Amino acid sequence: MRLSLQVRLVLGSLVVLTITGLLSGIWLEGRLRHTMQAQHEQELNRLNDVVVQYLVAAGGLEAGMEVDALVDAVGDSIQRRVTVIDSTGTVVGDSALDGERLQRMDNHANRPEIRAARLRPGDRGISRRYSGTIRVQMLYVAQTATDDPSAPVVRVSMPLETIEDAVAGLRAAVIMAGLLAAGLCILLTLVAARVYGSRLDRIAARMRANLSSRYPEPKGGIDGLVQSMDRIGQDIESLVDTLIQERDRFLAVLETMDAAVIALDRSRTITVVNSAARVLLDLGEDPTGKPLEEVIRVPDIVELTRSDLPQTVTQVEVNLSNAGGSRIVLLRAVQQRMSGGVVMVLHDITEIKHLEAIRRDFVANVSHELRTPVSVIRANAETLLDGALDDQAAARSFTTAIHRNSERLTMLLSDLLDLARMEAGETPLNPTTVMLHHSVERAFDMLGLAAEQRGVTLHNEIPSGLQVHTDPDTFDQVLLNLIGNGIKYGQSSGGRVWVRGFGESECIRIEIIDDGPGIEQRHRDRVFERFYRVDPGRSRDMGGTGLGLAIVKHLVDLMGGTVGIEPRDGGGTIFWLTLPAG
Numbered sequence: 001m002r003l004s005l006q007v008r009l010v011l012g013s014l015v016v017l018t019i020t021g022l023l024s025g026i027w028l029e030g031r032l033r034h035t036m037q038a039q040h041e042q043e044l045n046r047l048n049d050v051v052v053q054y055l056v057a058a059g060g061l062e063a064g065m066e067v068d069a070l071v072d073a074v075g076d077s078i079q080r081r082v083t084v085i086d087s088t089g090t091v092v093g094d095s096a097l098d099g100e101r102l103q104r105m106d107n108h109a110n111r112p113e114i115r116a117a118r119l120r121p122g123d124r125g126i127s128r129r130y131s132g133t134i135r136v137q138m139l140y141v142a143q144t145a146t147d148d149p150s151a152p153v154v155r156v157s158m159p160l161e162t163i164e165d166a167v168a169g170l171r172a173a174v175i176m177a178g179l180l181a182a183g184l185c186i187l188l189t190l191v192a193a194r195v196y197g198s199r200l201d202r203i204a205a206r207m208r209a210n211l212s213s214r215y216p217e218p219k220g221g222i223d224g225l226v227q228s229m230d231r232i233g234q235d236i237e238s239l240v241d242t243l244i245q246e247r248d249r250f251l252a253v254l255e256t257m258d259a260a261v262i263a264l265d266r267s268r269t270i271t272v273v274n275s276a277a278r279v280l281l282d283l284g285e286d287p288t289g290k291p292l293e294e295v296i297r298v299p300d301i302v303e304l305t306r307s308d309l310p311q312t313v314t315q316v317e318v319n320l321s322n323a324g325g326s327r328i329v330l331l332r333a334v335q336q337r338m339s340g341g342v343v344m345v346l347h348d349i350t351e352i353k354h355l356e357a358i359r360r361d362f363v364a365n366v367s368h369e370l371r372t373p374v375s376v377i378r379a380n381a382e383t384l385l386d387g388a389l390d391d392q393a394a395a396r397s398f399t400t401a402i403h404r405n406s407e408r409l410t411m412l413l414s415d416l417l418d419l420a421r422m423e424a425g426e427t428p429l430n431p432t433t434v435m436l437h438h439s440v441e442r443a444f445d446m447l448g449l450a451a452e453q454r455g456v457t458l459h460n461e462i463p464s465g466l467q468v469h470t471d472p473d474t475f476d477q478v479l480l481n482l483i484g485n486g487i488k489y490g491q492s493s494g495g496r497v498w499v500r501g502f503g504e505s506e507c508i509r510i511e512i513i514d515d516g517p518g519i520e521q522r523h524r525d526r527v528f529e530r531f532y533r534v535d536p537g538r539s540r541d542m543g544g545t546g547l548g549l550a551i552v553k554h555l556v557d558l559m560g561g562t563v564g565i566e567p568r569d570g571g572g573t574i575f576w577l578t579l580p581a582g
Ligand code: ADP
Pocket: 485, 486, 489, 490, 514, 516, 517, 518, 519, 527, 532, 533, 534, 535, 536, 539, 540, 543, 544, 545, 546, 547, 548, 549, 550, 573
């Protein structure tokens, strides 16, 4: 049988109360007995002294004297029983008994207090026992009248009923107080159970309403309520666990995001910031808990978050300048409906913007590059159709122009196609060991005629054993381009182009050098861009498309190498590239 919580509370408090009452009752009783006995002993001691002095002074203790009358008188005046016992143990005077009854009294020589008094004359013998004579519990104090052990003994006694009466009174008081306390205790426990029970009931109902509808109405008063609270407690615990897991997951996602995220509360204090935001905005130490304006000094961002944002996403482009240079950032911000806080997500779109600009320039450049040869072909064809066909010399010159420009178109389209293929990842590489000296020799053979026409001599200074691990066709294409440029843009008539190679631990460095005018510093970083020409007129005259170095850069990247330019002491250009050793 399961007792209700109220009954258990009441029983529990009653048990505690009973134990406490019993223990304190026993202790109080002991204390009371002890104190009262000590008081009675003290009183009898004192009275005994007085009675002895009185009897001695009155001469009542001398032989042959009538003691009983004196003893009666003194017993009467001190309201205590006084007894005088001679050296034989015979009672010679007793304030409680007279005449014949006194004569019939037992010999008192063996009474404990008398024996004790005779053993230590002048000192007191004390005894607590039941008196057969007057049939009550008594306290006796006896003392010899003088220091002589055979002197009469004077004894004063009193009944101990007063102590028992006081103890009985105390017991009754303790029991009454206990009963009263038990009644109060039951009442208070029931009232408290009812008052707090209904309060808890209301709290539980509110919690149930807030949490979910799956908590049934509690049954069986406080017990049912406690069960309900238990369930709610368990659910809250698992809810908190879930929230902690969610938060950890959220923070992990936030930290691994490329986008910068900053969350602000209603007062625009930073509550969450991820590491991408710290890097992008150069925030240094953790800015969480600080006002946004104190941490981020970008007027556009501060202004945006200061105003009341709509609850749809607001999107702006912001320019940021910090130690890392100038960046373009796409900022998306949204106001949270409930909390009034703001969440900002920032994407660094500098690269995208740059690529967009390159693409725009590229389209414009391609159109521009195509327009010239196409218009030349068209104009020459029209002139031929308009009658120049009949003039043999003119017809030849126009047809030659058409041919030259169509070749230019072909080269342009071929370079564009190469670039497109490379960007689409359609340039398969089959790396193998490539003997550098042989490759350069092959390139020289192919470019020999062009070099001869420009009066340029070619020199292969690559050590014969040097080899790289790369795709031979791609490498040939790079060599042809760079050596070809050396021939085209280097010094003509007596100019030189030479190729050197060095083994550098893991990779090989190859240099294509000419002794031409060189490339100025301001152009050096840009010549690898598409359609970038140092001298556009000269490049076109040379049949250049402006795409050669862009293709070289792409190819070297594909081969896992690097390419660059250095000026040559004494004039000219050094194009260098590094490739993995073979
Ligand atoms: P192009 O098809 O015009 O040759 P490239 O991309 O190969 O285009 O070269 C880009 C520009 O770099 C050229 O127009 C030229 O002005 C310059 N250039 C390339 N190589 C050299 C060189 N060895 N010496 C001087 N200028 C050069």
